[in-house]
Amino acid sequence: MSVWRLVLREMKHRKANFVLSLLSVTVAIACLVGAQTLLRSDEIQTETILAEKQVEIESAITKREEAVAAAGEALEDSVRKDMLKLGFNVLIVPENQDLSELHLNGTLTETMPESYVDKLANSKIVTINHLLPSVTKRVAWPEKDIDVIVQGTRGEVPIMHRGLKKPLLDAVPPGTMVVGYQIHSKLGLKADDKVTLLGKEFTVKTLHPERGSSDDVTVWIDLAEAQKMLGMENVINAILALECGCTGDRISQIREEIAGVLPGTNVIEKHSQALTRAESRAKAKVAAETALQAEQEAGQAALARETKSRTDIQNQRAGLVGILVPLVLIGCALWIGFLAFGNVRQRNSEIGILRAIGLSSNQVLAIFLVKAGLIGLIGGIIGAAVGVLIGIQFGSLPPSGDTLQRIFATSAVFMTVVLAPLLAPIFSAIASWLPAQMAAGRDPALVLQAE
Amino acid sequence: MLVDIQDAKKTYQGASGQVLAVDGVSLSVDGGEFVAVQGPSGCGKSTMLLLAGGLLAPESGSVQIAGEDPYALTADARSKFRADNIGFVFQQFHLVPYLSVLDNVLAPSIATGSPGADQRARELIDQFGLSHRLEHTPGELSSGERQRAALARALLNEPKVMLADEPTGNLDTENATEVLKHLRDFASAGGAVLLVTHDAQAAAAAARVIHLRDGKLDTATEA
Numbered sequence: 001m002s003v004w005r006l007v008l009r010e011m012k013h014r015k016a017n018f019v020l021s022l023l024s025v026t027v028a029i030a031c032l033v034g035a036q037t038l039l040r041s042d043e044i045q046t047e048t049i050l051a052e053k054q055v056e057i058e059s060a061i062t063k064r065e066e067a068v069a070a071a072g073e074a075l076e077d078s079v080r081k082d083m084l085k086l087g088f089n090v091l092i093v094p095e096n097q098d099l100s101e102l103h104l105n106g107t108l109t110e111t112m113p114e115s116y117v118d119k120l121a122n123s124k125i126v127t128i129n130h131l132l133p134s135v136t137k138r139v140a141w142p143e144k145d146i147d148v149i150v151q152g153t154r155g156e157v158p159i160m161h162r163g164l165k166k167p168l169l170d171a172v173p174p175g176t177m178v179v180g181y182q183i184h185s186k187l188g189l190k191a192d193d194k195v196t197l198l199g200k201e202f203t204v205k206t207l208h209p210e211r212g213s214s215d216d217v218t219v220w221i222d223l224a225e226a227q228k229m230l231g232m233e234n235v236i237n238a239i240l241a242l243e244c245g246c247t248g249d250r251i252s253q254i255r256e257e258i259a260g261v262l263p264g265t266n267v268i269e270k271h272s273q274a275l276t277r278a279e280s281r282a283k284a285k286v287a288a289e290t291a292l293q294a295e296q297e298a299g300q301a302a303l304a305r306e307t308k309s310r311t312d313i314q315n316q317r318a319g320l321v322g323i324l325v326p327l328v329l330i331g332c333a334l335w336i337g338f339l340a341f342g343n344v345r346q347r348n349s350e351i352g353i354l355r356a357i358g359l360s361s362n363q364v365l366a367i368f369l370v371k372a373g374l375i376g377l378i379g380g381i382i383g384a385a386v387g388v389l390i391g392i393q394f395g396s397l398p399p400s401g402d403t404l405q406r407i408f409a410t411s412a413v414f415m416t417v418v419l420a421p422l423l424a425p426i427f428s429a430i431a432s433w434l435p436a437q438m439a440a441g442r443d444p445a446l447v448l449q450a451e
Numbered sequence: 452m453l454v455d456i457q458d459a460k461k462t463y464q465g466a467s468g469q470v471l472a473v474d475g476v477s478l479s480v481d482g483g484e485f486v487a488v489q490g491p492s493g494c495g496k497s498t499m500l501l502l503a504g505g506l507l508a509p510e511s512g513s514v515q516i517a518g519e520d521p522y523a524l525t526a527d528a529r530s531k532f533r534a535d536n537i538g539f540v541f542q543q544f545h546l547v548p549y550l551s552v553l554d555n556v557l558a559p560s561i562a563t564g565s566p567g568a569d570q571r572a573r574e575l576i577d578q579f580g581l582s583h584r585l586e587h588t589p590g591e592l593s594s595g596e597r598q599r600a601a602l603a604r605a606l607l608n609e610p611k612v613m614l615a616d617e618p619t620g621n622l623d624t625e626n627a628t629e630v631l632k633h634l635r636d637f638a639s640a641g642g643a644v645l646l647v648t649h650d651a652q653a654a655a656a657a658a659r660v661i662h663l664r665d666g667k668l669d670t671a672t673e674a
Contacts, residue, residue, distance in 0.1 A: 001554055001557035001558060001560045001561050001568065001569075002561065003561060005554065006547075006550070006554075006558075006561065009549050009550055009554065010549055012549070013548070013549030014549070349543075349545060350547050350548075352545070353539075353541075353545040353547070354547075354558065354561075355530065356504070356506060356533065356539050356545075357533070357534060357539060357558060357559045357562065357604065357605075358530050358531060358533045358534020358535070358559055358562030358563065358608070359530060359534075359561055359562045360526070360527040360530040360531065360562065361526060361527065361530075362527065363561060363562065444506055445501045445506040445507040448497075448501065448506070448541070448545075449497065449498075449501070
C-alpha cells in the first residue's frame, strides 16, 4: 500500500471533487496558454500585415523610382539631343580676345597655341565635351569678290579619359570646302564644284542650309590648310566645345575647370535659351526626385503609423491579458483551495484513523499534496492543449500545421506550453496547501473523540 | 509490563468549565493479559484508551507502552511508535470507505513501509474469513465483516498492545462473540488487550475488569 494508491482510489471514489478540481486547473492553464497563444497569433498577424505593407510601399517606391529614373534618363537624353542639335555652345578663346569683335564681325583675331586643344583633351575635365580647334578670319574672297569668314577645322579631338563619342560634325577633308547658305546661294555653287580661294583650289563638299547666323557667310576648310593660307601655323583662334548638362552656375564651373588647365583663356557660353530650357528640365528632375523622396518618407511614415497602431492594440491586449489571466489564476486557485478544504472536511474521520494507525502528519500532508499535484499534472496537460486550441480557434490565423509551427517558434509560447504541465502541479499544490496543512495538523484524538 | 499508566490525569474544557475526565488513574496490563474497562458514559473510559494509545498526553502522571513513554517522542516518532506497537479497534470500525478490504488492512503499512505486508494482509484476511471479500469496499460488507476487517488491520503490524473501544457495540451476538474470541486469541499469543465497553457480556470475556467512575478507578475484579 502506498500514498499513491490511496490517492488514486480516493480520486476514483470522489469523482465530483476530482472533476471540479481538474476543471479548475484546466481552466487556469488553458487561460494562461490560450492568452499567450492569442497574443502570439496577433503578433504573427501584425508581422504579416507589416511585412505586406512594407513590400507594398517598397514596390510602389521602386516603381516610382524606376519611373523617375526613366524620366531622368529621357530628360538627359532630351537635353543631350537639344545640345547636339544646337551644336557647340562653349567657346574657349585667348584671354585678350576682344569679344566685341566676335559679336560684331563673327571673327577672332587673337591666337593661342594649337597644342592647347591636346592639353585640354588629355586633362580630366568633366564640364565640357567635343573639342574642336579652329581658326577664324574674315577675308575678302578676291576670286569671287565677296567677303567671307574662313573657318579652318581639323575635326574633333577626343577627350582621353572619356569614351569615344560620335562627333557633332565631320572634319572637313583637305582640299574640300563646306559653304554657308548666303555664299553658295549668291554664287550659285553646287556640290563638287571647283572653287579657288586665295589661290588654292577646293572642291565644294557640302552646302549648308540657311541658319540665320554668321554661319551663312562662312566657308569651312581643313585647319592645316586654313592655317597655311592665313599665315597662322600652329596657332588657333578658338576651341569650340559642348558643355555637359550641368545645373547651377555652369559657366563659372566651366571657367574654373578650364582655367586650371589652360590659364590665359576665356570661356564664352552660347545659345542660353536652350540652356535655360535644359535647366528647367533639370529643375523638373530635381522636383521629381524630391517628390520621390517625399513619397518614400510618406511610405515610411505610413508604415510607422501602422506599426504603432498594431503595437498599441497588442499592448492593450497584453495589458488586458495581464489583468485577466492573474484574476482567472487567482479565482481558480481559490476554487481549488475551496474544493480541497471541502475534501479535508469530508475526510475528517479518515484522517483521524490514519493518524491513529500510525501515519505521520507529513504522510497525511503528502496524501493531499500528491492528489493536488496529480490533478495539476493532468489539468496542466489538458489545459495546455485546450489553451493552444482556443488560442488558434479565436486567433486571427487559419488553424493549420504551419500556424502551430509559427506560434511555437517563439520561445515564450513554447516555454509556456512546455512548462504549464510542470508548473500546474505546483500551482495546484500551492492552492491546496492550507487545507492540506489543516489535514496534517488534525489531532487524531479529537477526531476519534468526536466520532 | 506492556501498558503501564501511573496516576494519570486529564481534563477537558467543557461548556461549564473544566471537566476532569481521568483523575489519577493507575493501570498496568502485562503481555498475555485481557483487561476490560467498564463504566457509565462520560466516566473517562475512552479518554483512558486514548492515553494508553499514545494519542492523548496526560497532564500529569506517566504512560509507558512496551517500556517506552510515547509522549516523550516527537509527534512523527510517536506516530511510528503507534504503528509498530499498538492496534486500534473502534465501535464505528473506521474503515476507509473507498479502499477495498485488502487496502484497508494494508493501510498501516503506509506508515511502516514494511516488506511482506501484502502477504501478511492476505493471511489475516483469510484468518478472519474475508477472503471472498478481498476487493470489496466497506460499504459492501456486513457489520461483522467490517469489524473483522478492522481487526485484521489492527493486527497487520503485529502490535504488542490491542486497544478496543466498544468493538462489539454495533454487532450481533454471533459477531460480537467472534470478535471477542479474536481479542482473547491475541492476548493468548502474548499481547496485551485493553477493552473499553459498556457491555457486561463483552467485559466477561476479559481476564480482568476495571471499573471507572467520574474518572477514577472504582474497583477491579477478576473475571
